Amino acid sequence: MTSSGIPLDAGALMSAVLEGILYGFSGLMFMGTIWSLTYKQHTRNISRPIVAVAILLFILSTTHVVVCVIRVEDGLVKYRNTYPGGPVAFFADTSQKTYIIKQALYILQTLLADGVVIYRCYVVWQSVWVIILPSMLWCSIVVTGIHAVYGASQYNTSAFDQGLATWVIGFFISTIAANVLSSGLLAYRIWAIERDVATIRASTKGNMMPIIRVLMDAAILYSMALVTTLICFLSSSNGEYVMVDLVMPIISISFYMVLIRVAINRNHSYLSTVGMTAEAEQGNLQKHPVEPLQVYIPIYAQ
Template identity: 45%
Template sequence: MQIAVLNPDKAGLLSTVLETLLYGFSLLLFMATLYILLRGRPWSQVNRPMLAVACLLFILSTIHLGVDIDRLNKGLIVYRDIYPGGPIAWFGNPSQPSFVFKNAVYSFQTALGDGVVIYRCYKVWQSVWAIVFPCILWLGVAVTAAGSVYSCTLPSTDPTSIYAQQLGRWIKAFYSTTLACNLTATALLAIRLWMINNSVRKTRMGRGLTIPVLLIVMDAGMLYSMTLIAALVCFALESNGQYVVLDMVTPTISIAFYMVIVRVGVAQHDSSNGNTANTTLPRVPFSRSEHHGSSNQLKPMHVQIQVEEYTQDSGETGRRTPEKGENSRGHAV
């Protein structure tokens, strides 16, 4: 039984307003991300995959917001008096081409965001076996996303409801698989960081070498996961509040991606300026090391997260010398 707290037209208006606010925040984080990825580096050393993902997420968020603004114009102004059933029927019809298109944009952005979390998990574990289960879930995300978009275009016994039986099952499956994928990949990433922290703490002085990075990753993962849980609960209860949460998920995906790069970049900057004492901060390289020289030289290993330790000894702050396996800049090779 549908809980009619919000009519679809009111939910569409509220969701667009909230999405615009989140989009503005994501825009600021996007500019900060570009600054961190590009500052002081030649193009050959820029992490171009992460730069491409950041730009693509921003483009998708912009397209999604543009479609929602256009839907407001058509539903509340253009077709207000001529569409059968009025604005309520317009915003509640999942077969509207504009709704199908924005749902496709959201589905693609979700798959991209989940893929980035799995990629980070692989970079930390350095093992394909560690991401087998998350990859299976990611395939499930892709299949259910395609199924939900396709179901929107099919005839339905109730064309004014998104909770129709076939479409509703696809959407529930999509929410469930993307939530499971995100939680699993984030948990594996957190476990590995915790293992690294415990291993290094036994042989180094200082506090929690990777704890700051762990907290940043957990914050981003929980932000996205809580939004998905809210959307899944609203949809299961057949509440039109799911329209509001659904439009908020799109900029949230971008925010979760940007905040990891920005927060780690700020911590790295503070660490390099010597603003911390008797503490440890994460050091995450955002540039790609180029391999030059003969074939017998060691090739750089693209490690997503490295650690740089600062300790305080006799009132002076000193930097540890590079260990074997690191170069003078603190990058693993």
């Protein structure tokens, strides 16, 4: 397929600038996330896995920005007059190490973020059957992503080459479906629990609605970025290169915005009810049919 749209050298510079802006915003949200998860919290009450995931997302985003800057410097300065075809040909070459590293980082970021959402679906639903389809989609992301990166590393070709296009399209469709399905299941389960609790005690009505709203906002933000990237790819637009770079900080931003909202809502998310309790530190949702207990819904998702 023949690409169209903005020149690749201009697109590389544009993506570096825009990604840097979004990365700065995600960096601020990362600091806010760590603060909200640890401020005035006893060590044993801090969710170490979630803190670890937040840090990993930040590390991946930071590394991606650094590689992006190196790639721009290589294409526009270092190899400007020595690479056959000039900067445009350099940025079109998918076998370049910087291109492969960037795409590998993007796939790792996607797998990490989508994996967390799927895991939280299991935590809230406490059913393996619910996450079977999302897990299959996650495996599809692994297969299509690895094959796309490997294929790109073997040939000096365009990302729109027919040999790569099938795998790239499969990757985007899989991650869009996994994100929409997992986020939808998560939000529905929280809404269902909140509705049941509200029927028992009217004063609890609406306590979890802010989390449901931010979950959907994060899912919409991430999904729209992916859909835009897919549309650019299907139309063979060079804007796809820009959008892929922008999706990296968007993944982190959508993840952090949920964590911050959950932390803000922490003191209001303990609901008095009959027959339910959740042990947040253990990540297990358990039901007890006799004693009036508290329910805490542990939601940390993208």
